[in-house]
Every structure is written in structure tokens, then in C-alpha cells.
Amino acid sequence: MDDETEKRLTGILRKLPAAQAGMLLEFAEFLLGRHGAAGPEEGRTRGAVEIPALVEIPRPAEETVVKAVKRLRATYPMLDARKLLNQTSDLMTQHLVQGREAIEVIEELEILFRSHYEKLAGNDKD
Structure with a gap:
């Protein structure tokens, strides 16, 4: 360096x-x-x-999709944001453009980030 x-x-x-x-x-x-x-x-x-430990950030009772993405990125700082970009963008588009409920999108985002973390940690079940 x-x-x-x-x-x-x-x-x-x-x-x-x-x-x-x-x-x-x-x-x-x-x-x-x-x-x-x-x-x-x-x-x-x-x-x-x-693999670094997760940064546990509790999910607030009311949360927007954008804030959920920010929270999840802070929870999983070890994940490569580029690898999550397409899937995250698709879910945000479903909410913003297609009117999908925020809670459903946030649930899927939680699963998405967790599965990428499990894969990185070698704990994926695939």
C-alpha cells in the first residue's frame, strides 16, 4: 500500500x-x-x-424499501453490492413501478441478502 x-x-x-x-x-x-x-x-x-460476523440491525416496525436496502447493506457489509444489484433493482422496481407491497419486497430482500451471505460463508444448501 x-x-x-x-x-x-x-x-x-x-x-x-x-x-x-x-x-x-x-x-x-x-x-x-x-x-x-x-x-x-x-x-x-x-x-x-x-467471514465477518453480521452487524445485527433490528428491522423497524415501519420501513421503506429503500431504507430496508440500506439496512441490509449495513447488516451484510461483506457482500459485494454488484452481485446483488440486479436482483435488488428488480425488487425495487416491482414495488415502485408495479405497486407490489413494501412488506413483501422487504421480506424477499431479507431472503436475498441472507442467501448471498450463506453462499459466501459456505453454508448454502444448494
């Missing part, structure tokens, strides 16, 4: 509240496990990936 990137990352980390700084650290450790050169001092074998 070059000095400029390191300075930017350190600056961002210092400005974040403690909870979000912890999330950033967990995500950085996840990326290191997946893409970094983990040494034997870390006790990891090449290819072993530790």
Missing part, C-alpha cells in the same frame, strides 16, 4: 464512530483473508476465509 492510501484510510478510520470503525476493521480483515498473503503467524491456511 502506498503512503497516500494509508493516510487516507487512517484519516477515514479516525473520523468514524467506534461501531463503524469496527465494521471497517472487520471488512479489512475479511479482504485480507480473501486476497492478502496470510502468513503462518496468523494461523491461517491459504484459501481459508473468515
Whole structure:
């Protein structure tokens, strides 16, 4: 990592509240496990990936679809948003354009994010 990137990352980390700084650290450790050169001092074998714990954010009683997507992205920061984009957009379109009930769309979004997480963690049942 070059000095400029390191300075930017350190600056961002210092400005974040403690909870979000912890999330950033967990995500950085996840990326290191997946893409970094983990040494034997870390006790990891090449290819072993530790999936960060979920950031449990309770679902509010009343929630819009847009807020649900934001909540789920914060709950599952380890997921690649690009892989979820098409399915998430389809569900939002069903709600906004086709008039599908928000609660139904939010339920499907919950399932979508959970299934992507399970697949990443290697717990999918497929």
C-alpha cells in the first residue's frame, strides 16, 4: 500500500464512530483473508476465509424499501453490492413501478441478502 492510501484510510478510520470503525476493521480483515498473503503467524491456511460476523440491525416496525436496502447493506457489509444489484433493482422496481407491497419486497430482500451471505460463508444448501 502506498503512503497516500494509508493516510487516507487512517484519516477515514479516525473520523468514524467506534461501531463503524469496527465494521471497517472487520471488512479489512475479511479482504485480507480473501486476497492478502496470510502468513503462518496468523494461523491461517491459504484459501481459508473468515467471514465477518453480521452487524445485527433490528428491522423497524415501519420501513421503506429503500431504507430496508440500506439496512441490509449495513447488516451484510461483506457482500459485494454488484452481485446483488440486479436482483435488488428488480425488487425495487416491482414495488415502485408495479405497486407490489413494501412488506413483501422487504421480506424477499431479507431472503436475498441472507442467501448471498450463506453462499459466501459456505453454508448454502444448494
